[in-house]
Amino acid sequence: MTFAWEKAMMTDLFGDRCKEPLAEGAVILRGFALDRGLVDVVSTIAKAAPFRHMQTRGGRQIGVEMTNCGSLGWVSDQRGYRYEATDPLTGKPWPSMPEGFGDLANAAAGAAGFGSFRPDACLINRYAPGVKMGLHQDKDEAGFDAPIVSVSLGLPATFQFGGIERSDPVRRHELRHGDVVVWGGPARLAWHGILTLKQGEHPETGRSRINLTFRLAGYR
Ligand code: MD3
Ligand code: FE
Numbered sequence: 001m002t003f004a005w006e007k008a009m010m011t012d013l014f015g016d017r018c019k020e021p022l023a024e025g026a027v028i029l030r031g032f033a034l035d036r037g038l039v040d041v042v043s044t045i046a047k048a049a050p051f052r053h054m055q056t057r058g059g060r061q062i063g064v065e066m067t068n069c070g071s072l073g074w075v076s077d078q079r080g081y082r083y084e085a086t087d088p089l090t091g092k093p094w095p096s097m098p099e100g101f102g103d104l105a106n107a108a109a110g111a112a113g114f115g116s117f118r119p120d121a122c123l124i125n126r127y128a129p130g131v132k133m134g135l136h137q138d139k140d141e142a143g144f145d146a147p148i149v150s151v152s153l154g155l156p157a158t159f160q161f162g163g164i165e166r167s168d169p170v171r172r173h174e175l176r177h178g179d180v181v182v183w184g185g186p187a188r189l190a191w192h193g194i195l196t197l198k199q200g201e202h203p204e205t206g207r208s209r210i211n212l213t214f215r216l217a218g219y220r
Contacts, residue, residue, distance in 0.1 A: 002102045003008060003127065005163040006154075007116065008216070009186040012155060014029065014032065014111045014189035015161040018030045018031060018032070019111070019112075020173075020210045021151070022152050022161055022173065023161065023186075023187050023190070024182045024185065024186045024187060025099060025147075025183065025185030025186045025187035025188065026161070026181065026182070026183045026184075026187035026190070027112045027113075027181070027182055028077075028173065028175075028178065028179055029108055029111055029112065029179070029181070029182065030176075030178075030179055031152070031178045031181070032107075032111065032177065032178065032180040033103075033104060033108075033151045033152075033179070033180050034107055034177070034178035035178075036100060036104060036220075037100075038100075038101075038104075038151065038212070039153055039154070039204045039205055039210070041098050041100065041101070042109075042124060042153070042212075044095075045069050045122075046066060046067055046093045047126065048090070048092075048095045049067045049068065049069070049073075049087050049089070049090060049092075049094055049095050049127050050067060050089065051065040051066065051067050051124075052066065052067070052142060053065055053066075053067060054066055054075060054076040054090055055076065055077050055078060056116070057076070057077075057078060057079070057080045057081075058199075059078060062076060063123045063130075063132065063133075064126065064131055064133055065126040065128075066123060066124065066125055066126070067087075067094075067124045068087070068094045068121065068122060068123050068124060069094055069095040069096065069097050069098070069101070069117075070082065070096070070097040070119065070120050070121045070122045071085060071093075071094070071096075071097070071120045071121070071122060071218070072085060072094070072120050072121040072217045072218050073085075073087060073094040073123070074121065074123045074140065074217070074218075075088060077192070079124060081140050082140060082213055083121060083140060083141070083217040083218065086101060090110040090212060097119070097120075097122055097186055101122055101212050101214070102119065102214075104149075104151070104180075105117055106118065106164065107117050108149045108151075108170045108180045108182055108183040108197070109147050109149055109182055109184075109213055111121050111182075112147070112182035112184070114147045114182065114184055117132040117146060117147060117149065117177075117214075117216070118159070118216070119146075119149070119214035119215055119216055119217075120215075120216055120217055121141075121211070121214070121215045121216070121217035122199050122205050122213065122214050122215075122217075123181070123213045123215070124210065124211070124212055124213075125210065125212075125213070126209070126210050127155075127157065127194065127197045127206055127208060127209040128197065128198060128207060128208055128212075129155075129197050129199040129200065129207060130197065130199060131195050131196070131197050132193070132194055132195055132196040132197065134135065134193050135170070135191050135192065135193040136191065136192070136193060137167070137189050137190070137191055138188075138189075139189065140213070140217070140220045141215055141216065141217045142216075142217060142218055142220070143216070143219070144189060145216075146184070146215070146216035147182050147183055147184030148182070148183045148184070148213060148214065148215050149180060149181070149182050149183075149213070149214040150178070150180065150181045150183070150210040150212065150213045150214070151177070151179075151180050151211065151213075151214075152175040152178070152180075152181075152201045152209065152210075152211055153177055153204065153205055153210040153211070153212070154175065154176070154177055154204060154205030154206075154208050154209045155177075155197060155198070155200045155201075155205065155207070155208060155209040155210070156174055156175065156176045156198075156200075156204050156209050157174075157195065157197055157209050157211075158172050158174055158175075158194070158195040158208070159172065159173045159174070159175045159192065159193075159194060159195075160172055160192060160193045160194070160195060161190060161191075162171060162191035163190055163192060163193065164186075164189055164190060164191075167193075168189055169193065170191070170194070177202065177204070177205075194211075197209055
C-alpha cells in the first residue's frame with residue numbers, strides 16, 4: 001500500500017539529477033529500481049511461469065525469452081500477439097503481480113509526473129548476449145492513455161528510441177541495472193527497440209539482461 005503523502009514525498013525525494021528526459025512524455029529515472037530485491041522476485045515468478053521462447057505468427061522463434069505476472073500476460077503464437085489471463089505453457093493463471101512490483105511502477109510513474117498507475121500486466125523479458133529486439137511499437141493494449149514503465153536489470157543494453165513514424169530519426173541510450181523508464185503521452189506510441197546484447201556477466205543476473213515492462217493492458 002502506498003499512501004498519497006508517501007507518493008508525494010518519494011516524487012520529491014528522487015532528485016532531478018537522476019532524471020534524464022528522453023522526449024516529451026519519456027524520462028529515464030537512473031537507479032530508481034536499485035536495492036529492491038527485484039531479481040529474486042523474478043526468479044520466484046519464473047519457477048511458476050518459466051521463461052520460454054514464444055513463436056511469431058510466421059512460425060519463427062522470438063530470441064528474447066519471456067514470462068509474465070499480473071492478471072494479463074503478453075503472448076505470441078501462430079495466431080498472433082495478444083494478452084491472455086492464462087499461461088499457455090502451464091494452463092494456469094499468470095503469477096499475481098507482487099505488491100512490490102505494482103508499488104514500484106506506481107512510484108516511478110509518479111516521479112515522472114503521471115497520476116496513479118496500477119498496471120495489470122508485467123511482461124518479463126530475458127536477453128542473452130547476441131539477442132536483440134527489433135524496432136516496434138507497443139499497440140496490443142486495450143488503450144494508450146496509461147503510461148508504460150520499464151525496469152532494466154542485469155547487463156546493460158543500448159535502447160533505440162524513435163518517433164511516432166517508423167521513418168523518424170532514432171536515438172540511442174544506454175540502460176543499466178536499476179534504471180527505470182516511463183513512457184506516456186506523446187511518447188506512448190513511439191518506435192523503440194534493443195540492440196544486440198553484448199557479452200558480459202552481471203553479479204545479480206549472470207550472462208543476461210532482464211527487463212520488466214508494466215502496462216495497463218486490459219479495459220478499465
Ligand atoms: C517506448 N521491451 O517488451 S523496454 C517490449 O528492454 C519492449 O525489453 C524492451 O520494448 C526491453 O515491448 C524495451 C522500454 C520500452 C517499453 C515500452 C515502450 C520503451 C517503450 C512503449 C512505448 C515507447
Ligand atoms: Fe516495446
